[in-house]
Amino acid sequence: MDVAGLGDGAMAVIAHGGPDAQGVPAWDFSTNANAVGPCPSALKAVQQVDARHYPDPAYTALRESLAAFHAVDAARIVLAGSASEFIGRFTAWVAREGGQRIWLPALAYGDYAHAAQAWRFERVHDAARAHLAWLCEPSSPLGEAEAFARQVVASGAQVVFDRAYEPLRLGGRCSLEPQALNRVWQLWTPNKALGLTGLRGAYAVAPEGAEAEARELDRLAPSWPLGAHAVAMLDAWVSPTAQAWLAQSLDTLRAWKAGLCAGLTDAGWRVLPSDAPFFCAAPPRALDVAALRAAGIKLRDTTGFGLPGHYRLSAQPPEAQAALLDALRTCGEAVA
Known part of the structure; x- marks a missing residue:
């Protein structure tokens, strides 16, 4: 968008x-x-879903499988109805905590600005003045590395690193080392990589030590942000197949x-x-x-x-x- x-x-x-x-x-x-795509194993998993029942409202097994995939504690996993839903919820949380200023790349996915506009954030060009900053890599629309990623991470803002296209990276490498990645919120949207964009479902990995903030974001979510089909897709996403x-x-x-x-x-x-x-x-x-x-x-x-x-x-x-x-x-x- x-x-x-x-x-x-x-x-x-x-x-x-x-x-x-x-x-x-x-x-x-x-x-x-x-x-x-679509990824055959993920499509089969979705097609076999029993939609007669609610999923576990705590998504216990799904959190654990996603956490194991990323080698983090399950308390760092935040589930979201979609990347766009998380963008809106995260922006609302930062605003609730007193945030007023946002930093964005010059060219970026429009939902970042759309959510910021809804909460009347001021866009600033110096990340050191921002309360919230968004990065995406490979970026959209260019599909390149973010030139200022390291400086933005060091800015002191709440930084979300959108990794929707990381699984589709064809060349180059992530501009953030593992230590820096542990300091940012990593947003993952596997439906693009799996070729199943009609299915909505995403998750974020909270920074190391931000488990309390992750629970705050959970409390801001509606009940059952993920339906049974999205759970099946995300379960399939982390499978070796x-x-x-x-x-x-x-x-x-x-x-x-x-x-x-x-x-x-x-x-x-x-x-x-x-x-x-x-x-x-x-x-x-x-x-x-x-x-x-x-x-x-x-x-x-x-x-x-x-x-x-x-x-x-x-x-x-x-x-x-x-x-x-x-x-x-x-x-x-x-x-x-």
Whole structure:
């Protein structure tokens, strides 16, 4: 999601990748979900859920499995209905504790700003003045490392490190060492890596020594933030079978991304570097986005991210790439 208007009194303008009012695109380059998915073992686990019963309201077994996966105490696990739900809840908690100022990367996922706007946070450009700071790596929309990650962690703010795309990292390495990661809130959203974005479910790993704060966040959550299907997805996520499938999928995504970048470059696009299976690129001329959408092609305009004249595209199978390049040749160029 992206959102415009933080700090200027304007109405928020919200946009997402994926399906829209016209339904599911035939060739969807706008979403960052793992296009190799869905993960077979995770999908099977979800399909076999007994939805007649509530899950354990304390999610005891799920907390323990997630904690074991990350080698932390279960008291450091905070469950969330989705990353967006956690972003809203965490922002509300910081505001309740007296926070008033937020630091954000220049280009970032719009829900951070959307939640901050709802709580009337002031956006500051010096992380040392912030009460709340958000990082995401690989970042969206660029898919790169955060240049100021170490300085932000040292700022003294409550720092959330959004790791939604870490499982899909195709190159490079995390800019924070384990010691620094232990000082921040790590937000995980496995549905993207598993190719199951229609399922909502996320969790955060609290900083070392922040167990009391984690319980405060739990108390701010509604009852049963995760349904039985989300529990099944997160249980499957930490299984060796799903992790092996994910590792294999990265090789396919690297090949698909290389082919897409080459095709767009040959068509005159300027492709920006990225460590993820998605990237931003600028077309040589303005696009007729409506005509592309009518042809079944959806791209992600990054103007709302603060990057005008570019589009974010995710690695897709060769047949999708062929459809995109054909549509760009026949109907993609805007009429002057």
